[in-house]
Amino acid sequence: MSHFDPRIINANPRSVGVPILVGIGLFLVLILMWASLAYVPPGNVGVLVYFGRVTGETLPAGTHFVSPFKINHVFSVRTQSQEEHTSTPSMEGLNLEMDTSLIYHLDQSHAADVYSKLGPDYAHTIIDPNLRSIIRDTTAGHSANTLYSSSRKQVEDEIRTGLKTTLEPRGIVVESVLLRDIQLPHTLRASIETKQQAEQESLAMNFRLQKERQEADRKRIEAQGVHDFQQIVAQGISPQLLQWKGIEATENLAKSPNAKIIVIGNAKSGLPLIMGQ
Numbered sequence: 001m002s003h004f005d006p007r008i009i010n011a012n013p014r015s016v017g018v019p020i021l022v023g024i025g026l027f028l029v030l031i032l033m034w035a036s037l038a039y040v041p042p043g044n045v046g047v048l049v050y051f052g053r054v055t056g057e058t059l060p061a062g063t064h065f066v067s068p069f070k071i072n073h074v075f076s077v078r079t080q081s082q083e084e085h086t087s088t089p090s091m092e093g094l095n096l097e098m099d100t101s102l103i104y105h106l107d108q109s110h111a112a113d114v115y116s117k118l119g120p121d122y123a124h125t126i127i128d129p130n131l132r133s134i135i136r137d138t139t140a141g142h143s144a145n146t147l148y149s150s151s152r153k154q155v156e157d158e159i160r161t162g163l164k165t166t167l168e169p170r171g172i173v174v175e176s177v178l179l180r181d182i183q184l185p186h187t188l189r190a191s192i193e194t195k196q197q198a199e200q201e202s203l204a205m206n207f208r209l210q211k212e213r214q215e216a217d218r219k220r221i222e223a224q225g226v227h228d229f230q231q232i233v234a235q236g237i238s239p240q241l242l243q244w245k246g247i248e249a250t251e252n253l254a255k256s257p258n259a260k261i262i263v264i265g266n267a268k269s270g271l272p273l274i275m276g277q
Helices: 006-010 013-036 108-117 122-139 144-148 152-170 186-236 239-254
Strands: 037-040 044-050 053-059 062-065 070-076 080-089 095-106 172-183 260-263 273-276
Touching: 037 044, 037 070, 044 108, 053 108, 070 108, 080 122, 095 108, 095 122, 095 152, 108 152, 122 152, 122 172, 152 172
Parallel strands: none
Antiparallel strands: 037 062, 044 053, 044 070, 080 095, 095 172, 260 273
16 A cells, blocks of 8 residues: 655645746747847848838848847848840841840948838849830930940940939949840841951051052152262262373273283373273
């Protein structure tokens, strides 16, 4: 027969329930503390929502203690790229295929307003349609030839200016716009390339003609120099100088030990002509 322990009857129920209540209280405190922690990764900003209402508060990167009834929504403020492929008209009405990249980032000070009015998918809501619209409006003011060759930088600047005017008041900072590729209709592209090739050939021909003109000028200057030299030499030769040179030549021949035949010259100069045997 088992014995009854009287201590069980004498135990105070409150002494048993207090540790349980303390444990439950500590558990709830830990849950509240965990719920009050808001972590924002680097390169992001936190937007607090209180029972479905955007409070306007934003949290920088790091760990924060907030009300457990506030929900933290994380937005990236890092530089992002939005790529767009569009079929857009030129000034002549020709369809161009363009690949464009928009480089942008979210302004941290406008993060709460962007979440409240545009939502988390703000890129699809506002960036995509505005980018397509401004690309079409910009290319419609340029001819296909200039878009394909010389005006790409100007088109980039015009698109960027249009996007800045539209997006930056909404809290989206436009960094740059890049035209990665422009595809023209095949026939137009072939005609443009033919025209550019003809222009290059024309430039090459002009270069050759200029070179030939320079060579002709060089030869003309050289001939003029020879002519001037001959004129100077001719002016310096006189009959007296020729007679003196003849006397010197006769003396040199007379001093030679070789046998000679002497022919008396004409009466004007009187110089003998000595011929060797």
